[in-house]
Structure formats: structure tokens, C-alpha cells
Amino acid sequence: MADSSVTHGHSAHGEDQNLWDGAKEPMKASYGKLMMWYFLVSDAFTFAGFLIAYGALRFSSPTWPEPDFVFASFPFVKAHWPLVFVTFMTFVLIFSSVTMVRAVQEGHRENRRGVVFWMFLTILGGATFLGSQAYEWTTLIKYENVSLERNPFGRYMADGELVDATGKPVMENGAPVTVKKDDSYLLHGHEHDGKIELEKKYIKYTSGNYAGQVHEVGQGPKAFGALFFFITGFHGFHVFSGVLFLTIIMINAMSGLYVSRKNGYEMVEKIGLYWHFVDLVWVFVFLVFYLL
Amino acid sequence: MAEHQTYEEQKQLVFYGLKLLAVITIVEVAFALFAKGHISPDITFGKDGGFGQALYMLAMVGASAYKAYFIVFYFMHMAHEVRGLMLSVLLPTTLLIWAIIAFFQEGGSWGSRREQIKEKNLEVVQPAPKPQGYYILPGTLKG
Numbered sequence: 176m177a178d179s180s181v182t183h184g185h186s187a188h189g190e191d192q193n194l195w196d197g198a199k200e201p202m203k204a205s206y207g208k209l210m211m212w213y214f215l216v217s218d219a220f221t222f223a224g225f226l227i228a229y230g231a232l233r234f235s236s237p238t239w240p241e242p243d244f245v246f247a248s249f250p251f252v253k254a255h256w257p258l259v260f261v262t263f264m265t266f267v268l269i270f271s272s273v274t275m276v277r278a279v280q281e282g283h284r285e286n287r288r289g290v291v292f293w294m295f296l297t298i299l300g301g302a303t304f305l306g307s308q309a310y311e312w313t314t315l316i317k318y319e320n321v322s323l324e325r326n327p328f329g330r331y332m333a334d335g336e337l338v339d340a341t342g343k344p345v346m347e348n349g350a351p352v353t354v355k356k357d358d359s360y361l362l363h364g365h366e367h368d369g370k371i372e373l374e375k376k377y378i379k380y381t382s383g384n385y386a387g388q389v390h391e392v393g394q395g396p397k398a399f400g401a402l403f404f405f406i407t408g409f410h411g412f413h414v415f416s417g418v419l420f421l422t423i424i425m426i427n428a429m430s431g432l433y434v435s436r437k438n439g440y441e442m443v444e445k446i447g448l449y450w451h452f453v454d455l456v457w458v459f460v461f462l463v464f465y466l467l
Numbered sequence: 468m469a470e471h472q473t474y475e476e477q478k479q480l481v482f483y484g485l486k487l488l489a490v491i492t493i494v495e496v497a498f499a500l501f502a503k504g505h506i507s508p509d510i511t512f513g514k515d516g517g518f519g520q521a522l523y524m525l526a527m528v529g530a531s532a533y534k535a536y537f538i539v540f541y542f543m544h545m546a547h548e549v550r551g552l553m554l555s556v557l558l559p560t561t562l563l564i565w566a567i568i569a570f571f572q573e574g575g576s577w578g579s580r581r582e583q584i585k586e587k588n589l590e591v592v593q594p595a596p597k598p599q600g601y602y603i604l605p606g607t608l609k610g
Contacts, residue, residue: 202552212556223563230567231574237581241514243503257505262496266489273485276542280477357515451542455535462531466499467524 205438211445215452218413222456225409226463229402236396240328242465244359248314261465264307265457271300272454279447282440287428290440294425297450301418308411312404320364320371321400327362327373329395331355333383340377342389354378360392403464410460413453420446484541488534495530498523 202209233239243257250260274296281289315321321328337345337352344351354360362373376392424446427433433440472480500506502513502523512519540546545553577584 202555203549204552209552212552216556216559219560220563223560223566227563227566227570231570231577234571234574235577235581237578241503243500243505257500257503258496262492265492269485269488269492272488272538272542273481276481276484277478280474280481284474448543451538454542455538458531458534458538462527466495466527466531 205441207441207445208448211448215448218452219456222406222409222459225402225406226459229406229463232396232398232402236398238330238332238357238396240326240395240399241330241357241359242467244361245315245319245328246311246465248311248318250310258465260307260311261461264304264311265461267300267304267307268454268457271297271304272451274300275447275450279440279444282428282433282443285434285437285439287431287434290428290433290443291425294421294428294443298418298421298425301414301421301450304414305411305418308407308414312407315400315403319361320373321403323401323404324397325371325373326395326397326399327364328399329360329362329393331358331360331378331392333380333385335378335380335382337392338377338379338389340375342377342379344379353381356382362392362394406460407464410453410456413456417446417450417453421450480541484537487537491530491534495527498526 200206200209204212246261247255247257248260249256274293278290278293278297281293319327331354333356335354337354339345346352360376362376364371364373366372373394377389378392379389380386424442428440428443433442499513501510502519504511504514513523514520545556
């Protein structure tokens with residue numbers, strides 16, 4: 176019974192008889208490329224989950240640190256240059272995406288030297304991005320004392336003037352220091368007995384629900400640090416794995432492994448899909464952490 | 468890969484993509500600095516809440532979505548894949564629209580009730596009476 180039906184299937188669909196041997200690619204994409212696409216779908220959902228959690232926590236907080244105040248440092252320059260360094264990082268990723276496309280194109284032409292050259296530039300871009308991220312993290316952790324549960328960056332909730340612990344106004348150039356609602360502040364920290372202590376600042380509100388009262392200027396929303404390090408860290412880990420796999424595949428390409436496969440350097444195309452995805456995620460990380 | 472594209476056309480697409488992504492990114496950053504008062508201190512509609520900030524955020528999300536579309540369709544060649552592959556990748560992501568609506572609503576509601584939540588946490592209620600006797604599992608051998 177089973178035998179006859181199999182025979183019947185073969186004779187009725189002669190041209191399809193190799194279907195079950197993997198001869199015909201579903202959706203005209205190879206198994207590897209298809210699985211890379213679906214892995215990226217699942218990865219997109221993971222990142223989307225993190226970014227949506229960021230949005231929900233941000234909406235739940237009365238204030239949120241202002242990105243152009245937080246991300247304003249630049250290597251070797253003592254200046255307040257809002258968003259300049261992170262724009263540089265974005266350009267590094269864009270360039271490495273472009274060199275990746277070139278590597279894939281050279282692969283289709285079976286041009287080994289071209290593949291290796293453009294992949295090498297892509298790896299260089301990825302490594303530069305990782306280095307830049309290391310600088311950014313170092314600045315935040317070491318000099319600005321942000322950690323998973325500490326966030327010295329905040330914004331004033333209402334207008335007021337700064338006072339000292341006894342309630343006397345803080346003077347600067349002979350005039351009391353006034354601050355406006357939504358102005359940003361950073362509580363500087365110093366190490367004391369191996370622990371970081373943030374400076375104490377007090378504000379006497381002149382508007383809002385607490386007008387006339389003196390309050391301590393507290394930390395900003397604490398979820399900020401955890402979300403920043405977790406999400407950019409997860410993205411950075413993707414970049415790191417990408418650099419690792421790009422290196423392996425570049426070495427394979429150099430060795431001539433893919434020449435013998437005669438499939439247009441499909442492995443380069445697959446790592447290319449992954450690498451573009453990493454750039455794609457950065458578009459959204461850049462959007463929510465630095466632009467909004 | 469698209470067979471109908473020549474090598475020269477492919478190379479052109481790459482440089483077009485580079486220019487496009489670079490220009491959008493520069494415009495985004497310049498607009499962010501402008502809207503947040505870094506170019507003229509009086510213009511701060513990008514950070515002081517309300518309608519101006521909503522428009523600012525919408526513009527930023529739109530520009531980023533266009534960058535994402537370009538990367539997926541041209542750098543990742545989705546434009547040249549068959550329709551079934553495209554739909555099987557893109558359709559599931561529409562589920563995220565609901566996730567965004569639901570979780571942002573949740574976060575917003577939490578944010579607007581912070582005072583109430585604080586009060587509720589401090590509220591003193593009369594403690595429940597101590598159970599009489601003993602029991603092994605809650606709700607089974609009570610009393």
C-alpha cells in the first residue's frame with residue numbers, strides 16, 4: 176500500500192520527484208539564508224522587547240535624562256559636544272554596512288581578493304565601533320558614575336533656586352543660582368572608602384506643587400542606567416559576535432574554501448544579512464537613546 | 468541577488484545608499500540639536516512636552532523607519548526576494564504594533580498614578596485575624 180502510493184507520487188509528478196531530497200529551494204532562498212532571515216526575525220523581537228520596555232519605563236517616569244546633555248563627551252577633547260561622538264559611531268556602522276554590501280557583490284562575481292578586501296574594511300569598522308562604545312561606557316561609568324542602579328543624571332521637576340544644606344541660597348558671581356523646570360543636572364561623585372558618594376544638592380522650589388519647600392536634588396530615574404547598559408551592551412555583543420564571524424569567514428575566503436563551493440560566496444551573503452541587521456538595530460537604538 | 472542588475476548598477480546602489488543614510492543621519496542630528504535649543508536657546512520645542520515634542524518625535528521615528536526600510540530592502544536585498552519570503556519576515560513584525568500600544572499605555576498609566584501608588588503603599592489596613600488552630604495547606608483544613 177505504502178509502496179504503491181510512493182510509486183504513484185513519483186509517476187504523477189515526475190518533475191517534482193527530487194522535492195524531498197532538498198533539490199528545490201523553498202521561496203528561492205537556500206536553507207542557510209532562509210534560516211538566517213528567521214533567526215533575524217526572532218532577534219528583532221528580542222530587541223523590540225527591550226526597546227519597548229525602555230519606552231514603557233520612560234513613560235512611567237516623571238522625568239527622563241536629556242540625551243544631548245548625557246551624551247556630550249568626546250575623546251581627547253574637554254568639551255560639551257552634544258551627540259557628536261555618537262553620530263561618529265553611527266557613521267562608522269553605516270560605512271561598515273556599505274563595505275559589507277561590496278563584499279557580497281564581489282562574492283557574487285567570485286572575486287576572492289575583492290571579498291577579502293571589503294570584509295577586512297567591514298571588520299575594521301566593527302572594531303572601531305566597539306572601541307568607541309568602550310570609550311562611551313568608560314566615560315559614563317568611571318567619570319559620571321552611572322551604574323545599573325545609580326543615575327546621577329536628572330532634570331529638575333519645577334523652577335527653583337539652589338540652596339545649601341542650611342537653606343541659604345547658593346551664590347555664583349554675586350547672584351543666587353536659579354534653575355528652570357526640565358533643566359538637566361549631573362550630581363558629581365567622589366570615592367569614599369571604596370564607595371561612590373554623590374554630592375548633596377538642595378533646591379528651593381519656586382513653582383509647582385512644592386513651591387516654597389526645600390528638597391534634596393535626588394538621582395534621576397534609576398532605570399536609565401540599567402536600560403542603557405543592557406540594551407547598548409546587547410547590541411555591542413552582537414557587533415562583537417559579528418566581528419568574530421566576519422573574521423572567521425574572511426579567513427575561510429582567503430584560504431579559498433568558498434572557491435571550491437562555487438555558490439557565489441553564499442557564506443559571505445549570510446554573514447552580510449546578520450551584519451546589516453546589527454546596523455538596523457543601531458538605527459533604533461540611536462533613535463530611542465540619543466534622538467528622542 | 469538580482470540578476471537583472473549589472474555590476475555597475477549594483478555599485479551605484481551602494482553609493483546611493485551611503486549618501487542616503489549619511490544625509491538622513493546628519494539631518495536627524497542637526498534637527499535634534501535645533502529642536503532642543505543647542506542652535507538657538509529660545510527654540511526648545513523638541514524637549515518641553517506637548518504638541519511640538521510629539522511632532523518632533525514623529526519626524527524622528529519616520530526618518531529612522533525610512534532608514535530601516537532602505538537597509539532591509541536594498542542592503543539586505545529583500546526587494547529582490549520572492550513575495551512569500553518577504554511576507555513571512557515582515558508580517559510577524561506587525562505584532563509589535565500592538566506591543567507598542569499596550570506597553571506604552573501601561574507605562575503611561577503607571578506614570579500618571581505614581582502618587583496614588585505611593586499612597587497605597589503607605590496605607591495601613593487592619594491586619595487579617597490570625598488563623599485559628601493550624602492547617603497543612605492554605606484553604607484546605609482551615610479552622
